[in-house]
Amino acid sequence: MKDVFSVKLKRRRFVGQKKGGTLLGITLFVCLKKEDNKLKDSTVNFNNLSEDHCHEWFRCLKEILNGFQNRPKSLKVFVNPNSHEREAPHIYYEQVAPLFKLADIQTDVTVTEYKGHALSVLKECELQAFDGVVCVGGDGSISEVAHGLLLKAQMDAGKETDYILTPVRAPVPFGIIPAGSTNVLAYTLHGVKHTVTATLHVIMGHIQPVDICTFSSPSKLLRFGFSAMFAFGARTLALAEKHRWMPPNQRKDFAVIRTLASLKPEECELSFLPLNNPQQCFQENDRMKKDGIKKSDSKDQWHKIEGHFLNVSIMAIPCLCAMAPRGLAPNTRLNNGSLALIVVRNTSRADFIKHLKRYASVKNQFNFPFVETYTAQEVKIQPTLKNGFETEDNVPEGGNYPWNIDGDLMEGALEVHVRVHPQLINLYGVSIDDLDDSKATCGCL
Numbered sequence: 543m544k545d546v547f548s549v550k551l552k553r554r555r556f557v558g559q560k561k562g563g564t565l566l567g568i569t570l571f572v573c574l575k576k577e578d579n580k581l582k583d584s585t586v587n588f589n590n591l592s593e594d595h596c597h598e599w600f601r602c603l604k605e606i607l608n609g610f611q612n613r614p615k616s617l618k619v620f621v622n623p624n625s626h627e628r629e630a631p632h633i634y635y636e637q638v639a640p641l642f643k644l645a646d647i648q649t650d651v652t653v654t655e656y657k658g659h660a661l662s663v664l665k666e667c668e669l670q671a672f673d674g675v676v677c678v679g680g681d682g683s684i685s686e687v688a689h690g691l692l693l694k695a696q697m698d699a700g701k702e703t704d705y706i707l708t709p710v711r712a713p714v715p716f717g718i719i720p721a722g723s724t725n726v727l728a729y730t731l732h733g734v735k736h737t738v739t740a741t742l743h744v745i746m747g748h749i750q751p752v753d754i755c756t757f758s759s760p761s762k763l764l765r766f767g768f769s770a771m772f773a774f775g776a777r778t779l780a781l782a783e784k785h786r787w788m789p790p791n792q793r794k795d796f797a798v799i800r801t802l803a804s805l806k807p808e809e810c811e812l813s814f815l816p817l818n819n820p821q822q823c824f825q826e827n828d829r830m831k832k833d834g835i836k837k838s839d840s841k842d843q844w845h846k847i848e849g850h851f852l853n854v855s856i857m858a859i860p861c862l863c864a865m866a867p868r869g870l871a872p873n874t875r876l877n878n879g880s881l882a883l884i885v886v887r888n889t890s891r892a893d894f895i896k897h898l899k900r901y902a903s904v905k906n907q908f909n910f911p912f913v914e915t916y917t918a919q920e921v922k923i924q925p926t927l928k929n930g931f932e933t934e935d936n937v938p939e940g941g942n943y944p945w946n947i948d949g950d951l952m953e954g955a956l957e958v959h960v961r962v963h964p965q966l967i968n969l970y971g972v973s974i975d976d977l978d979d980s981k982a983t984c985g986c987l
């Protein structure tokens with residue numbers, strides 16, 4: 543029964559007949575595991591030998607299904623109609639909603655009308671009314687909903703949302719239905735971009751605790767997010783966003799090529815609190831939390847690196863995608879309480895392109911003298927401003943440097959402090975260690 547997600551009485555009805563009809567038997571709707579990490583819905587039919595038996599079996603089977611605690615009965619759904627090629631509403635209403643209906647899940651749907659809409663709805667939302675939250679969209683909208691869900695959790699817990707050191711967990715799990723172009727979060731969580739697979743993980747209540755970060759300026763919390771890029775990865779996104787009128791893939795290729803053409807390093811001061819054994823640290827944090835012990839802020843453990851950096855990635859999850867089938871940060875896990883810090887120092891454009899190309903190949907993308915990788919629990923970045931030498935070209939508009947947070951542009955602070963919060967959010971999906979090897983390939987670059 544653990545693979546069954548719905549049971550229905552099967553009847554023969556005439557066209558237009560809504561009620562009654564000859565009872566033919568019982569249909570079980572099951573979730574099957576297919577190759578390449580995919581899930582598929584299927585049916586098993588039992589013929590009616592006695593109406594009484596059918597009703598008795600139906601009642602018992604329903605009772606068993608109601609006993610699965612993780613399976614949602616009511617969901618708050620966000621659909622971004624603007625994602626990728628505007629296919630999210632079609633994906634939701636044609637493929638996701640019929641499966642939710644079959645599983646007797648009530649839904650409250652918001653089709654977002656502007657950037658930030660999901661966040662403002664979540665701030666006012668009574669989360670207790672729902673068993674989970676689902677977003678149909680690209681990485682940007684999914685990240686906005688994860689941020690909103692966690693921000694609302696802090697508000698409900700009476701926490702000061704301007705500056706959060708120890709955030710509370712999201713009260714309900716979050717489901718990701720991919721409808722974007724890159725779909726890093728869906729690939730990382732499901733191993734594949736497949737609507738039915740993502741929907742069935744929600745219906746079956748497959749829960750995966752996942753690490754998430756807070757991004758803060760010295761004075762306030764900027765947002766929650768799973769991964770971030772600074773310098774090249776952020777500039778590329780900022781340029782792509784300015785050209786939203788272009789078709790998505792063309793826009794992204796154009797932004798990569800233009801940013802590569804004017805490749806320049808960012809001069810920064812970067813400091814990080816290293817983590818030597820991620821799993822051990824998570825267990826230690828867990829024990830200290832249970833025992834009510836506060837972690838000491840031992841400032842002398844901070845490591846500092848200064849220099850000119852072409853790209854800096856800070857990732858709490860491995861970030862798999864078609865362009866990087868092993869992940870942008872293959873050294874971290876979904877929930878090991880660690881941040882992968884990947885620093886690309888200044889080098890020639892040709893060498894930087896070689897490094898980028900390696901993400902799609904089987905060769906180690908970090909095996910270059912100008913690439914350094916660290917495992918951290920906190921990272922601080924501060925671009926170095928040299929008084930009197932700034933030109934319009936090297937200071938971004940408004941003095942704010944762009945950040946790429948899960949594919950969403952954040953422009954809000956000069957100095958950013960990133961902290962990882964182990965297993966702060968439950969996502970509907972599976973552990974990356976349970977996934978088959980991704981067979982995704984890439985033709986870009």
Ligand SMILES: Nc1ncnc2c1ncn2[C@@H]1O[C@H](COP(=O)(O)OP(=O)(O)OP(=O)(O)O)[C@@H](O)[C@H]1O
Nearest residue numbers: 625626654655656657679680681682683722723724
């Ligand atoms: N109706 C809307 N109009 C404009 N922007 C919206 C709307 N609804 C949501 N958004 C914003 O659009 C941004 C991008 O969304 P999303 O990531 O889903 O699409 P995408 O950028 O096309 O996909 P991908 O990141 O995979 O390329 C999000 O930050 C979200 O807040």
